[in-house]
Amino acid sequence: xxxxSDRIDQVRRLCHQLCRSSCIEDKRQERHKELLRNxxxxxxxxxxxxxxxxxxxxxxPFDISLPLxxxxxxxxxxxxxxxxxxxxxxxxxxxxCFTPGAGLLLEKEDFDRIAxxxxxxxxxxxxxxxxxxxxxxxxxxxxxxxxxxxxxxxxEIRPLTCRKYPLHPPLAQLxxxxxxxxxxxxxxxxxxxxxxxxxxxxxxxxxxxARMEESGKAPPxxxx
Numbered sequence: 001x002x003x004x005s006d007r008i009d010q011v012r013r014l015c016h017q018l019c020r021s022s023c024i025e026d027k028r029q030e031r032h033k034e035l036l037r038n039x040x041x042x043x044x045x046x047x048x049x050x051x052x053x054x055x056x057x058x059x060x061p062f063d064i065s066l067p068l069x070x071x072x073x074x075x076x077x078x079x080x081x082x083x084x085x086x087x088x089x090x091x092x093x094x095x096x097c098f099t100p101g102a103g104l105l106l107e108k109e110d111f112d113r114i115a116x117x118x119x120x121x122x123x124x125x126x127x128x129x130x131x132x133x134x135x136x137x138x139x140x141x142x143x144x145x146x147x148x149x150x151x152x153x154x155x156e157i158r159p160l161t162c163r164k165y166p167l168h169p170p171l172a173q174l175x176x177x178x179x180x181x182x183x184x185x186x187x188x189x190x191x192x193x194x195x196x197x198x199x200x201x202x203x204x205x206x207x208x209x210a211r212m213e214e215s216g217k218a219p220p221x222x223x224x
Contacts, residue, residue: 011208016176019204020069024079026200027067028086035199043195054191057182064182065174066190067197072176080178084167087194091186092150096165098141099183103128106136110159117157177201 015023026032036044043050054064068080106114106127115123126143127136144153152158166184170177180187 007209007212008205011205011212012174012176014208014212015201015204016069016072018208020079021076023069023200023204024083027194027197028083032196032200035203036196041196041199041202043198047195050195051192054182054188057188058185060182062182063168063171063179064187064191065171066178066180067194067201068178070170070176070178081167084178084190088190089186091189093185094145094147094150096162096181096184097145097152098147103137103140104142104159104161105130105133106138107160108135111136113157114154114159117154 035041056062057064066084068084069077071077071081111123111127124136127138129135130137138159144158145151146153152162166181166187168179168181170179180191182188182191
């Protein structure tokens with residue numbers, strides 16, 4: 001007999017596989033509002049509490065799962081990422097650029113691309129070589145952040161990690177959902193603005209669970 005946690009994981013996996021396109025469209029069309037009119041939901045009832053938890057990211061490092069499907073390499077799995085970038089608005093605060101830290105690993109393609117623009121020797125002076133990682137680490141605070149203009153001096157050729165930020169790998173608890181770095185103010189705002197989208201996810205999970213529990217009935221067909 002399957003444990004409840006196994007059943008929940010199966011439902012979430014099926015939702016990721018079968019409901020991804022409809023899920024994205026429902027959120028893009030703001031159909032969560034109709035669901036919220038029909039029943040109370042924790043994203044509304046506990047909004048203040050959830051916002052306080054999200055705001056902890058300003059001082060405590062952690063990631064936030066979003067009600068958007070993560071990319072898995074399959075056809076069409078980029079839809080959640082696409083909707084994220086449609087709605088996400090960088091505040092140009094520069095916190096991810098000039099906050100001192102361990103440094104930013106430059107992929108070989110990053111290093112070659114930036115070196116071709118500013119010169120290899122100059123880039124090496126702005127970085128340190130990590131033998132364990134066999135790669136160059138860009139020193140922090142980032143030397144390419146322009147405080148006066150509040151932007152990146154090499155934005156068009158910035159490292160891959162910067163291009164993806166604030167997206168982070170999915171959390172173990174929700175492996176099929178996008179996750180963001182709670183340190184980013186714009187990511188925290190996005191999490192707050194999309195909190196009510198969770199009702200669409202949970203509605204899909206409940207539908208799939210009901211189908212699975214109906215004897216002899218298979219899960220719904222893929223929605224395309």
